Amino acid sequence: MNFITIDKKDWTTGIDKSRETYQVFGPVQDENGCQIKPLAPDVHPLMDAGVTVMSPKSVLFPQTQKMLTATLDASIEDHHVMKPVKKDDTPRVVLGIRPYDARAILLVKLNFDNPDYQDPYWCEAYAATTFVGLGVNHPGPCDFSTSTGCGPFSEEGLDVLMADLDDRYLAKILTEKGETWAGACGFDTRADAAESQSLFDILRKEAEKNITSVDTDQLSEKSILDLYEAPFWDDVAFSCINCGTCTFVCPTCWCFDIQDETKHKTAVRFRNWDTCMSPLFTHHASGHNPRGSKVQRVRQRFMHKLKYFVDKYDQGIMCVGCGRCVASCPVNIDIREVCTIMNNYESK
């Protein structure tokens, strides 16, 4: 595995150079907090930013995404025929993505790119994107990523993993895409592999010391129906106000809703993030709603993440431990507590 060292003095020059090849995404700060956004040509990523409020899933899966369009102008030959919109498949790089967010992209991939279905919008964006991660030296109080199959220096899903060493970044090139990105930036100062790896290991161990852990080992053994009918859901759901915050900030929530809209002579079909917290999510055309009550919707969210997904994919829980839902939930519903309750539940 190749390691390179990047002097922070050379960082912005390198990033600017890479703009000839890549559309650059990275963390930026505004008055509403920190977000991963496409960077304007004169803007550089805020690499030492805290956890972004929203996850980077929108780079591949925008909250609102045009899919098809048609003209309603009857004088045009193929009017009313839906056609794919032009997709942006130019190379892009996401800088400063956290390792758990990279794992989240692989979990989302299970839905959008699998033997049965390949979502062209997501797949093409994924193919075009290079993920340059930054290890988390100081995990915050909501981070429990070591319990979810990743951690502050996990490499899964990344093309490059960097470590912040004050005056320089040490970068581990993990894929060919990563190698190409480093080349496009002109970052080519090789570092000793064994020495670099041991530096990574030290940082990782130090960071992992402060992370809270959650047990998930019993979830796959539990019976779905026992958990579904367990008596604790009323208490879990009591404080929930049924907003969509937890699902929208979540890097692994992938549900969407498709809508058609027309304006003048143009029709557009697009998709929006949807949320299982909304009654409309399951509202049938008949008027019946199988998840008509708040407690049913709260149960669904946790059962999907911590049980149905576990059973279906055998890849652990559908959560990477980023803690965004914990930090942003207006009523402090903490998935770590719910996971513990489910993991320890014994039916009577």
Place this chain on the structure above:
Amino acid sequence: MDTCIEKIRTICADLLAKGKVQKVIGFAEGSIPMASRPIAVTSKEDVAKLVFNATCGLNLANYVSDVLPKEGKIAVTAKGCDSRNLVTHMVENQVSRDQLYIIGVPCTGMVDKRKIAALFEDEITDFIEDGDTLTIVSPQKKEKVSKKDVLRHNCRVCTHRNPVVFDVMAAEPVEEQSLDQPFADVDHIAAMDPAARWAHFQELTKNCIRCYACRNACPLCYCPTCFVDESSPQWVGKGQDKTDINTFHFLRAFHCAGRCTDCGACVEACPMGINVRDFTRKLNKDALELFGWEAGLDMEKRPPLDVYSPDDPNDFIK
């Protein structure tokens, strides 16, 4: 304020033990620093879970109608604003006075969690409240601040800190604030020229993700189906189109006209830090100036927007 918690617990334990109420709605300690969470307590053993501190910024009136028993009462702890929303609920026939046992909690304000977070470059790991002194800790530093300096804006301009209706008080009333310019924020926006004002509101909602936390945290928003969730007909687009986002915010605000108590739960709940009170505050000011009305103060009076009055200040209605 934290000293009243023992009294709250004693009152609640007594109410539950004697079967006077079926449950108590209050706040419990959160799982992360600066967090608290609404809780329903049903046994006297669990009253120790109740807390009351400067992070209890949500409005508990929002929880009352969902858990009303067919018979008997529930108790609810109520700050000044919560109590005003309970009055609004009663005026709007969402709950009747005899279904509630109101434990009044005089309030000296809730903290602005974003303002506190902004004092730190890293994440806050501990938050200790001792009277007016807050000790806030992160891996990098420990900061002592006065609660007065980090109050939420709605608490800084609050003139109803004491509950307006209660069965029992958990502490002596606190002194009410008097303000020279209660609506300076509204006046500031109103003084802008129309283009700047429009730009202000466009900027305000630009990060809205339509999670509807503002709506759902609001005790006024109890419609069985909100207009934005109607699908037949669909009144408003579901995407991130600016017009649709604005439509939601504008209509939500108008639905609160003459009803909003400026409790700040909407801003507290917003994950994106949007000061949605910029919309409702203007309507509160109008309600006060045109109708002499502040919501939730009087159970006997009808709100200005659901009553006809011969001396209405508007010409169109005469």
